Amino acid sequence: MSARRIFAGPVRLAAIAPYLWMALFFLVPFGFVLKISLSQTAVAQPPYLPVFDLTEGLAAIKAAFAAFSLDNYRLLVSDNLYVLSYLRSFVVAAVSTSILLLIGYPVAYAMARLPQRWQGIAMMLVIVPFWTSFLIRIYAWINILQHDGLLNQILLALHIVPAPVVWLSTDTAMYIGIVYSYLPFMILPLYATLAKMDPALPEAASDLGASPQATFWLVTFPLSLPGVGAGCLLCFIPILGEFVIPDLLAGSDSMMIGQTLWLEFFTNKDWPVASAVAVVLLVLLVAPLALYDRLQRRQLEAAR
Amino acid sequence: MTGRPLSRLSRFNVASLALGLAFLYLPIVILVIYSFNASRLVTVWGGWSLRWYSEFFNDRAMLDAAWMSLRVAAVSATLATGLGTLAAVALSRGERFKGRTLFSGMLYAPLVMPEVITGLSLLLLFVALNAERGFWTVTIAHTTLTMCFVTVVVQSRLGKLDRSLEEAAMDLGCDPLRAFVSVTLPLILPSIVAGWMLAFTLSLDDVVIASFTTGPGSATLPIRIYSEVRLGVKPQINAICTLVLALIAVVIVAASLATKLTSTRGESAAPL
Numbered sequence: 223m224s225a226r227r228i229f230a231g232p233v234r235l236a237a238i239a240p241y242l243w244m245a246l247f248f249l250v251p252f253g254f255v256l257k258i259s260l261s262q263t264a265v266a267q268p269p270y271l272p273v274f275d276l277t278e279g280l281a282a283i284k285a286a287f288a289a290f291s292l293d294n295y296r297l298l299v300s301d302n303l304y305v306l307s308y309l310r311s312f313v314v315a316a317v318s319t320s321i322l323l324l325i326g327y328p329v330a331y332a333m334a335r336l337p338q339r340w341q342g343i344a345m346m347l348v349i350v351p352f353w354t355s356f357l358i359r360i361y362a363w364i365n366i367l368q369h370d371g372l373l374n375q376i377l378l379a380l381h382i383v384p385a386p387v388v389w390l391s392t393d394t395a396m397y398i399g400i401v402y403s404y405l406p407f408m409i410l411p412l413y414a415t416l417a418k419m420d421p422a423l424p425e426a427a428s429d430l431g432a433s434p435q436a437t438f439w440l441v442t443f444p445l446s447l448p449g450v451g452a453g454c455l456l457c458f459i460p461i462l463g464e465f466v467i468p469d470l471l472a473g474s475d476s477m478m479i480g481q482t483l484w485l486e487f488f489t490n491k492d493w494p495v496a497s498a499v500a501v502v503l504l505v506l507l508v509a510p511l512a513l514y515d516r517l518q519r520r521q522l523e524a525a526r
Numbered sequence: 527m528t529g530r531p532l533s534r535l536s537r538f539n540v541a542s543l544a545l546g547l548a549f550l551y552l553p554i555v556i557l558v559i560y561s562f563n564a565s566r567l568v569t570v571w572g573g574w575s576l577r578w579y580s581e582f583f584n585d586r587a588m589l590d591a592a593w594m595s596l597r598v599a600a601v602s603a604t605l606a607t608g609l610g611t612l613a614a615v616a617l618s619r620g621e622r623f624k625g626r627t628l629f630s631g632m633l634y635a636p637l638v639m640p641e642v643i644t645g646l647s648l649l650l651l652f653v654a655l656n657a658e659r660g661f662w663t664v665t666i667a668h669t670t671l672t673m674c675f676v677t678v679v680v681q682s683r684l685g686k687l688d689r690s691l692e693e694a695a696m697d698l699g700c701d702p703l704r705a706f707v708s709v710t711l712p713l714i715l716p717s718i719v720a721g722w723m724l725a726f727t728l729s730l731d732d733v734v735i736a737s738f739t740t741g742p743g744s745a746t747l748p749i750r751i752y753s754e755v756r757l758g759v760k761p762q763i764n765a766i767c768t769l770v771l772a773l774i775a776v777v778i779v780a781a782s783l784a785t786k787l788t789s790t791r792g793e794s795a796a797p798l
Contacts, residue, residue, distance in 0.1 A: 237616035237629060240609045240673065244632040247670040251647035254654050268653050325549075328542035335535055336543075344543070351550045353724070354774055355731040357748050358767040361755050362553035365560060368759060372556060405550065456638060463640020465734055470755060480642045487646060488737075497650070500643050511635055518634045522617075522681050 252504070259497035260290040270494050294498035304499065307482040308506070314468070314478060315461040318400045319454050325401065326408035326453065331442075333409070334416035341417065345410075352406040360399050360470055367395050367471075396472035400461055408453040414521075415449030416442075448517065455514040459507060479503055558771065561764035578765035588750055588766065595730055595747035598661065602668035603725035609669070610676025610725075611718055615706075617677070618684040636674045644671060645738030652739060659741030667739040668729040675728060676721035683717035684710075723781040727774050 261270040298304045333344045351359065366372045367389035374386040389395050423445065427437040465480035472478075477485070479499065487496035535543075561579075565572025582588055613633055617626075636644060648667045649659075657663055687710070695705035733748040740746065747770070754763055 233616050233619045236612045240613035240616070240633070240677075241625070241629055243609055243670070243673070244613075244629075247648065247651070247666060248632050248636060248644075251651040254650040255643075255647045258650055325546065328538070329546035332535060332539035332543040332546075335539055347547055348550070350778065351554070353727050353778055354554065355727075355748070355767070355770055357731060357733055357751060357755075358557070358770060359553065361751070361759075361763065361767060362557040364755065364759055365557055365764070366553055402549070402553070405546070409546070459638040460640055463642050465640075465642050466752070480640060483642045483646065493650070496646060500646050503640065504643060507640075511638070514638055515631050515634050518637075518678075519630055522678065522685060 255497045255500050255504075258494055259294055259501045260292070261494045262289070262291065262293065263492050263494050268493065269491050294494050295502070297495060298498055298502060303477075304479075304482060307477050307479040308502070310476055311462050311464075311479040314396070314400070314464075315458050318397060318404070318461050319458045321397065321401050322404055322408040322457050323450065323454060326405060326412055327450075329405075330409045330412035330416055330449075333413050334419070345413065348406050348409050348413075356403055357466065359403060360467060363395070363399055363402065364390065364470065367398070390471065391473040393472060396468050399467040399471045400464065403467060404457045404461065407456045411452035411456060412446065412449045415446045415452075419445055448521075451513075452517045452521065455510055455517065459510050459514060462507065463503060554771065557764055558768050561761065561768040563761060563764075566761065578761045579769070581762050582765050582769070585762070588747070591745050591747045591750040592766075594661065594744055598665050598668060598736075598746060599726045599729040602665045602672060602729045603722050605665070605669040606673035606676050606725040607718060607722040610673035610721060611680050611714075613673065613677045614680035614684055618681050633674050633677050636671055637678065641732070641734035642738075645735040648735070649738040659739065660744040663739045663741070664736050664744075664746065667735050668725075668732065671732070671735060672725035672728050675724050676718075679721040679724060680714060680717045683714050687713055720781055723777050726777060730770065730774070 258270055264270055329348075333341060333348070336344055364371075368374075369386055369388070369390070371389070373389060374383075377383045378386065419442070424437050424441050427441045428434070432440065463480045463483075464478060465484050468478045469481055469484070483496050483499045483503075486492045486499060562574050562576065563570075563572055564575030564577065613629075617630055617633070645667070648663075648670070652659060652663050691709050691713070692705050695709045696702065700708065731748060732746075733752045736746045737749055737752075740749065747766075751763060751766060754760060
């Protein structure tokens with residue numbers, strides 16, 4: 223008798239608690255975001271209208287539905303601020319992901335070629351920064367990049383620059399921060415696919431006379447594409463909505479969409495517009511999220 | 527060139543590995559060193575000193591925030607580990623039950639979902655439910671996020687497990703629950719421990735979701751650090767960050783020790 227069959231009953235019970243939890247705290251909240259994005263801003267607590275009042279029954283709900291409007295979405299399209307924020311987020315996420323791939327691939331490739339014994343240690347070394355606080359790592363960079371920080375001190379001491387360079391509050395600083403924070407997310411999936419690869423394949427290619435470059439581009443790289451896809455999505459999607467890094471490291475003249483949402487919510491107290499910003503961002507993320515979900519499922523359930 | 531062992535590294539391989547690791551570690555090392563700097567100016571070295579640490583231990587507001595964060599991290603990591611392990615078991619041992627695609631989608635999406643969206647949506651839920659914002663709302667929010675990480679960690683371990691061990695236990699008369707508790711659970715315990723540690727550190731680290739879901743007067747440590755950092759670099763922050771790093775280091779060492787202990791025990795139990 224197969225274990226899978228016997229397990230089926232109790233296993234279904236195991237799903238109940240996490241299923242309900244995620245439905246209540248992950249899925250249902252999106253309904254509220256959608257609802258409030260259709261509401262109007264109000265000077266009240268909570269700061270939006272209409273508020274469902276279930277005690278007044280169906281009539282109140284009908285009235286609330288009648289009061290829904292698309293005004294917030296019209297604002298998003300008509301005001302350049304929002305369109306530019308979305309565009310900037312896409313550019314920043316795309317550029318960062320490309321840099322991450324360029325840096326992460328050689329590191330992951332070298333890790334996969336280490337002797338077996340060293341691979342575990344190298345992997346540990348890549349994972350540990352991921353465990354250490356992300357905020358602290360960004361703060362560490364502020365230490366280095368500030369006006370009289372270590373980087374400028376070194377550059378001045380070596381006479382590379384005549385005067386301190388402004389690093390903080392620039393896009394350069396932001397890209398450094400993003401690449402630094404997300405590097406483990408790029409390296410690990412790349413390493414996982416490269417380490418699993420059958421070494422006989424590139425060997426066969428070079429036995430048949432392919433140059434090392436040809437072997438890499440015709441055999442190794444194409445075989446590592448699932449890892450490239452997973453690594454890129456794992457970085458691209460969260461970077462798109464990133465708030466802390468651009469807020470602390472980039473200048474204030476242009477904002478990413480996560481900063482715009484934060485500003486609308488916390489500074490302007492405009493919850494409906496913030497919700498509309500979130501809904502549009504979610505819609506834009508549906509395709510990459512679906513792709514990521516498929517890759518993740520294939521990877522985790524390959525052993526089934 | 528034929529027969530060249532793949533493990534032989536080119537100079538380029540060594541250089542990229544060394545530079546990559548230096549890039550990851552150097553900023554943290556610098557931060558830790560400067561936390562012991564006696565000078566008020568963060569960038570001028572004034573000799574070794576512990577004054578910024580004693581300043582932290584006299585800062586009531588920071589200590590309150592740190593205590594709040596530790597409680598949130600401990601409770602949410604524990605909840606997340608229970609729920610995440612159940613989810614992992616359901617995903618890797620369950621038949622294709624109804625709504626399975628939605629289930630796994632709900633568990634994988636938060637791993638990459640921008641935090642501003644998760645934070646905002648949870649806050650709107652809490653407001654709609656009229657929940658008082660504070661310790662429990664942040665804890666629920668962190669549980670929701672971190673249980674997905676636990677699920678992935680435990681699920682990948684379950685996927686690698688030899689299925690025949692469970693089958694053997696059941697052939698010998700164990701019911702499924704007993705087989706799971708006495709065979710599967712000891713084998714996946716290291717990953718459950720690792721999942722708890724990961725959930726704990728992720729919770730200890732979060733600014734964005736906590737900012738949305740907390741209430742007045744109950745700021746977490748990252749929220750406090752964040753608002754200080756926005757105003758510039760302060761040596762006291764270096765000291766606090768170093769303490770957090772030290773705590774996380776202890777957690778990691780404990781996790782790897784626990785993993786080692788339970789895995790040797792699990793392996794010796796396996797042939798029984």
